[in-house]
Amino acid sequence: MLSVNGVSKSYNKSGWFQKDKQRVLEDVSFQCGQGECLGIIGESGSGKSTLGRLILGIERPDTGEILFEGKRLGDAKIRAGNISAVFQDYTSSINPFFTVEQAIQEPLNNLKSGLKSHSDLIDDLLLQVGLHSDYRKKYPHELSGGETQRVCIARAISTSPKCIVLDEAISSLDGSVQLQILDLLKDLRSKINTAYIFITHDIQAAAYICDRIMIFRNGSIEEMVSTDQLKDVQSHYAKKLLQMTILN
Amino acid sequence: MKMWKNMLQDKLALLSFSIISLVMVTGLFAPFIAPHDPYEVHMVLRYAGSSWTYWLGNDHLGRCILSRLIYGIRPSILWVFAALAVSVGIGAMLGFIAGYFRGKIDALLMRICDVMLSFPGTVMTLAIVGILGVGLENILTAFILMKWAWFARVIRTAVLQYSESDYVKFSKAIGVKPFKIIYRHIVPVTLSDIAVTASSSFGSMILQISGFSFLGLGIQAPHAEWGMMLNEARGVMFSRPEFMVAPALSIMIVVSAIHFFSDYLQVALNPKLRTSKHKAGDFAGTTTPRLQEKEVA
Numbered sequence A: 001m002l003s004v005n006g007v008s009k010s011y012n013k014s015g016w017f018q019k020d021k022q023r024v025l026e027d028v029s030f031q032c033g034q035g036e037c038l039g040i041i042g043e044s045g046s047g048k049s050t051l052g053r054l055i056l057g058i059e060r061p062d063t064g065e066i067l068f069e070g071k072r073l074g075d076a077k078i079r080a081g082n083i084s085a086v087f088q089d090y091t092s093s094i095n096p097f098f099t100v101e102q103a104i105q106e107p108l109n110n111l112k113s114g115l116k117s118h119s120d121l122i123d124d125l126l127l128q129v130g131l132h133s134d135y136r137k138k139y140p141h142e143l144s145g146g147e148t149q150r151v152c153i154a155r156a157i158s159t160s161p162k163c164i165v166l167d168e169a170i171s172s173l174d175g176s177v178q179l180q181i182l183d184l185l186k187d188l189r190s191k192i193n194t195a196y197i198f199i200t201h202d203i204q205a206a207a208y209i210c211d212r213i214m215i216f217r218n219g220s221i222e223e224m225v226s227t228d229q230l231k232d233v234q235s236h237y238a239k240k241l242l243q244m245t246i247l248n
Numbered sequence B: 001m002k003m004w005k006n007m008l009q010d011k012l013a014l015l016s017f018s019i020i021s022l023v024m025v026t027g028l029f030a031p032f033i034a035p036h037d038p039y040e041v042h043m044v045l046r047y048a049g050s051s052w053t054y055w056l057g058n059d060h061l062g063r064c065i066l067s068r069l070i071y072g073i074r075p076s077i078l079w080v081f082a083a084l085a086v087s088v089g090i091g092a093m094l095g096f097i098a099g100y101f102r103g104k105i106d107a108l109l110m111r112i113c114d115v116m117l118s119f120p121g122t123v124m125t126l127a128i129v130g131i132l133g134v135g136l137e138n139i140l141t142a143f144i145l146m147k148w149a150w151f152a153r154v155i156r157t158a159v160l161q162y163s164e165s166d167y168v169k170f171s172k173a174i175g176v177k178p179f180k181i182i183y184r185h186i187v188p189v190t191l192s193d194i195a196v197t198a199s200s201s202f203g204s205m206i207l208q209i210s211g212f213s214f215l216g217l218g219i220q221a222p223h224a225e226w227g228m229m230l231n232e233a234r235g236v237m238f239s240r241p242e243f244m245v246a247p248a249l250s251i252m253i254v255v256s257a258i259h260f261f262s263d264y265l266q267v268a269l270n271p272k273l274r275t276s277k278h279k280a281g282d283f284a285g286t287t288t289p290r291l292q293e294k295e296v297a
């Protein structure tokens, strides 16, 4: 469904006259199937978020291509309704001037589906993420971190997208709330059959929810394993990474 | 709207807003409100004190000071406001484009701004007046030329900060069109920065135009302008100091009102501060730093 083929990306190093480029992604290729949950783990600075932004079409790859059902994701029309996202920073993930209702409506309005009133749909979406319909009129600064992430998830699933990119979606939440959100995500996936691209630096969270895990290092794929075989990773780096988690 | 409801509670903001709008409306309808013709000379009434027909007295040519004060609102406030609106408009448009799209267009626009901002403002205004000649419209032109770059800079900085935020990233990801994102997500959050910078600039521009008119570079006699009225009263500064009071007080009141109102806008346009004013301390760190113009007249 989603295929990333030989993608590279570099950024100009700051400075006007320097031609130095920092390679952030180096020839990355992988596939993500329908309804699959693919985890991308790696240290911070390894380029995970950059890859996420490329998949979401926010930025263009320098070389290579990212295809969604055979069509280029750079085209906003292909993305609309099919791809969605949940980000890390819950303090800036909803426009401070929007109510919960307006935030959830944004992707729906963008679809021009002709549906004027999404009223019932919004109640239903809030219910699905475990929030009461009283939340519709609240502003983001009136919500806790966990509640905001729930609203963001409701917003992400509102158009029943085929793929959702979750970039550190649980990383800034407290331990117990993290688990609640992970359970919610798991539960939703079994209901709506959406593919997740779950970007995180937390191996345990990835192992909890993902089918397959991609270990990412310095902008390229170190190893790809299915979660059941996580114990039998081949590469030295992946072994070290796992050991560190077990020691924790 | 919530903003207006809050203003009713904030007495100082309400007073400032009333003063500003009253002055503007008075200026707009000057011919209907002014009790006399501001250009009518009565040499008999030279330096006359206040009377029932001439409330604020008469100037060195016996003209009605109150009427001149009212007509003076037009160049002193209304035209300055128009020039401000034009430069904020240009600055906002370029600032939004530069800050949102980044890349080459941003680099190009910012270098142009750098060039514009590397000239000292007052000297440039004097140079433009020197080339184009003395007159209100030339000073206003100079203002627009000098100020747009500054607004573009400030607005770009604000836009840059917000276009990195996750809700803008989300909109981009789901394929919302760029100008819709700017309009729906970036304009509302930058509006408070724009309003605050624009209103504090308004105050200093009023002072500047009065300053230039005081020096005789702005509007020309017999037209009325507050700075020029101050200049005319200067001749009798020691014998009849009260003639300076009316124009000076008008400038002071209007500029203070604008500054108070701009302080209020800062709070009112921020949704976090707006709904939880009682615990404003919690949010002290979250507002964008106050942007203020250094040069005043």
Ligand SMILES: Nc1ncnc2c1ncn2[C@@H]1O[C@H](COP(=O)(O)OP(=O)(O)O)[C@@H](O)[C@H]1O
Pocket (backbone or CB within 6 Å): A011, A012, A024, A042, A043, A044, A045, A046, A047, A048, A049, A050, A051
């Ligand atoms: N817009 C950008 N401009 C320049 N450098 C960037 C940009 N975005 C990311 N980088 C650089 O790319 C590297 C990878 O960043 P990121 O993708 O955020 O990593 P991760 O999400 O794995 O922590 C970092 O070294 C960062 O400095």
Ligand SMILES: [Mg+2]
Pocket (backbone or CB within 6 Å): A048, A049, A050, A168
């Ligand atoms: Mg990241």
